[in-house]
Amino acid sequence: MADDPAPLPLPRSASTAQQVHDWLYSCVLRGDLLPGQRLSETEIAARVGLSRQPVREAFIRLAENGLAEIRPQRGTYIGRIxxxxxxxxxxxxxxxxxxxxxxxxxxxxxxxxxxxxxxxxxxxxxxxxxxxxxxxxxxxxxxxxxxxxxxxxxxxxxxxxxxxxxxxxxxxxxxxxxxxxxxxxxxxxxxxxxxxxxxxxxxxxxxxxxxxxxxxxxxxxxxxxxx
Missing domain, CATH: 1.20.120.530 (GntR ligand-binding domain-like)
Structure with missing residues (x-):
């Protein structure tokens, strides 16, 4: 498998933090988001048409599930397997x-x-x-x-x-x-x-x-x- 991540498929609907989380969760499991890849609140918020707050909440839930790592002052990264x-x-x-x-x-x-x-x-x-x-x-x-x-x-x-x-x-x-x-x-x-x-x-x-x-x-x- 190539080390470059595949383009992320856009969700049909992402109106809440839970929906953003579920979309990202699926992307991580499928390998569309690879270990070590940085997540941008600004970019994802723009793609799903939301403010940064629900996206930030989704990142926190990913981290709680062991699928992301939030590094203070550095950003959020997809966790390793x-x-x-x-x-x-x-x-x-x-x-x-x-x-x-x-x-x-x-x-x-x-x-x-x-x-x-x-x-x-x-x-x-x-x-x-x-x-x-x-x-x-x-x-x-x-x-x-x-x-x-x-x-x-x-x-x-x-x-x-x-x-x-x-x-x-x-x-x-x-x-x-x-x-x-x-x-x-x-x-x-x-x-x-x-x-x-x-x-x-x-x-x-x-x-x-x-x-x-x-x-x-x-x-x-x-x-x-x-x-």
Missing amino acids: SMRAVLSARLIREAVESDLARRVAGLRPDLSALHAQIAAQQMAHAAEDVPAFIEADDRFHAAMAEAAGAPEVWQDLDRLKAQMNRLRHLSMRVFDRAATMAQHRAILEALEAGDAGAAEAAVRAHLRQMLDELPQMAAAHPAYFTD
Whole structure:
């Protein structure tokens, strides 16, 4: 991935600090705003047609989420990706989602939603649309939680993985996305067979892929990461 940030997509509406925050939050997660990049209150306020105050509030919220760093007398900068936060979220996801997989395998519910998300990933992969690919990936895991009768579990997990998502938007531009789809198919096949052990193993293998990707991305872009 090039070190130059992509142009920021303008939000459809940004009338409040929360809307500005949500827009910037999405830009950080997708890599449209890169670690170390300076944020200008004046420029962003002009782009969204607001005063600087709601933009300043949005910057503060980004900092509270660990996605920005406010440096007194110097400005606000996009924070680096916390490897500790990535590894923590990955560990929690593996523990929780492997249990969800065992539950789904025992229930043998309708899994058409998981099939649909694999198909959506295939389309996104063919179009080289990494954000759409990752959205379908998330929907696959959300559908598994839904099939387990615990949709709120995915909502809880989703709140933990902001730093993980930043890594994914970097790594999915570099690593083999077809391997990710193959891992999803292995999970789905085990679930459809009602094989709880195989489903758990497939989920663990899938989520451990990040243990290989993280050090490689950190070595390739050391300025983007912090312990």
